[in-house]
Amino acid sequence: MTTPDPTTTDPAHANTMIGLAMPAWERWSERVVVALGQNPGLFTGPGTNTYLIGTGRARILLDPGQGVAGYLDVLEHAMEQSGCESIQEIVLTHGHVDHLGGVGQMLERFGPLRVSKWPWPDFDAPCPAPLTPIDDGAVIRTQGATLRALHTPGHAPDHLCFLLEEEHALFSGDNVLGVGTTVIPDEGGDLLVYLASLERLLAAAPHRIYPAHGPVIEDGVAKLREYLAHRAARERQILAALGEGAARIAVLVQRIYTDVPAVLHAAAAHSVAAHLRKLEREGIVRRVDAGPAREVVWSLAQEAT
Numbered sequence: 283m284t285t286p287d288p289t290t291t292d293p294a295h296a297n298t299m300i301g302l303a304m305p306a307w308e309r310w311s312e313r314v315v316v317a318l319g320q321n322p323g324l325f326t327g328p329g330t331n332t333y334l335i336g337t338g339r340a341r342i343l344l345d346p347g348q349g350v351a352g353y354l355d356v357l358e359h360a361m362e363q364s365g366c367e368s369i370q371e372i373v374l375t376h377g378h379v380d381h382l383g384g385v386g387q388m389l390e391r392f393g394p395l396r397v398s399k400w401p402w403p404d405f406d407a408p409c410p411a412p413l414t415p416i417d418d419g420a421v422i423r424t425q426g427a428t429l430r431a432l433h434t435p436g437h438a439p440d441h442l443c444f445l446l447e448e449e450h451a452l453f454s455g456d457n458v459l460g461v462g463t464t465v466i467p468d469e470g471g472d473l474l475v476y477l478a479s480l481e482r483l484l485a486a487a488p489h490r491i492y493p494a495h496g497p498v499i500e501d502g503v504a505k506l507r508e509y510l511a512h513r514a515a516r517e518r519q520i521l522a523a524l525g526e527g528a529a530r531i532a533v534l535v536q537r538i539y540t541d542v543p544a545v546l547h548a549a550a551a552h553s554v555a556a557h558l559r560k561l562e563r564e565g566i567v568r569r570v571d572a573g574p575a576r577e578v579v580w581s582l583a584q585e586a587t
């Protein structure tokens with residue numbers, strides 16, 4: 283996929299990551315350096331943020347990106363410029379390919395390293411290294427930084443966020459993004475669980491959020507509240523759209539996502555489907571017919587005859 287045009291000023295894109303440009307690497311605090319994974323795209327925005335964490339010569343690498351040629355040069359340049367000589371270990375927020383796919387490239391370059399994550403056998407299979415499981419509440423330390431793991435599923439069942447205790451900041455993975463909202467995928471996504479994870483993150487009251495895609499978020503609590511309000515608003519829109527009559531997901535997306543460019547409607551369909559699965563479990567909507575996921579006609583439950 284090609285790099286989006288960074289000069290676009292189309293207001294329709296203001297709430298998406300399309301056209302968002304970020305530098306190849308940047309220092310975001312005395313213990314946080316970000317290097318872009320060089321994998322821009324529709325679902326990754328400017329690419330995956332890969333983080334060098336700590337203040338010592340050896341640092342934690344959080345999410346090594348997708349394994350794209352060109353990333354290694356960016357990472358090594360960022361290491362050189364920030365006084366980091368080696369990778370202490372690799373830590374993963376979750377098993378999606380734009381986070382886990384770069385592990386092999388790192389092991390080839392830096393030799394054997396510990397690689398840790400919450401296990402998800404289906405998605406962990408392509409990882410060329412044995413994985414060390416991380417439990418909820420586990421602490422990973424390096425010089426100048428302490429990471430505490432928070433199991434926060436919903437975007438993916440294995441998803442971990444990490445509190446950076448020294449800054450009371452949060453590495454949010456894909457649960458919270460620098461711009462736009464997270465996709466709740468058909469495979470492994472669960473909106474009800476995701477909302478509970480957002481509530482848990484809100485209770486932690488992080489100052490900054492360092493997301494897996496897009497720029498740093500200065501007010502973590504405000505962003506988490508915005509995310510929760512956004513999902514509630516989408517849900518109201520879906521119920522209002524269904525109030526006009528039973529419909530397939532594609533029709534609901536067209537009715538609701540007027541503020542999102544059409545190129546993102548396939549992603550939006552995942553989110554609408556996630557809302558409908560949640561509302562179905564809550565007894566608020568029902569399937570008028572059984573069929574392949576995207577062909578199902580949905581209606582409000584009280585219209586049942």
Ligand SMILES: [Zn+2]
Pocket residue numbers: 376378437438456
């Ligand atoms: Zn993901």
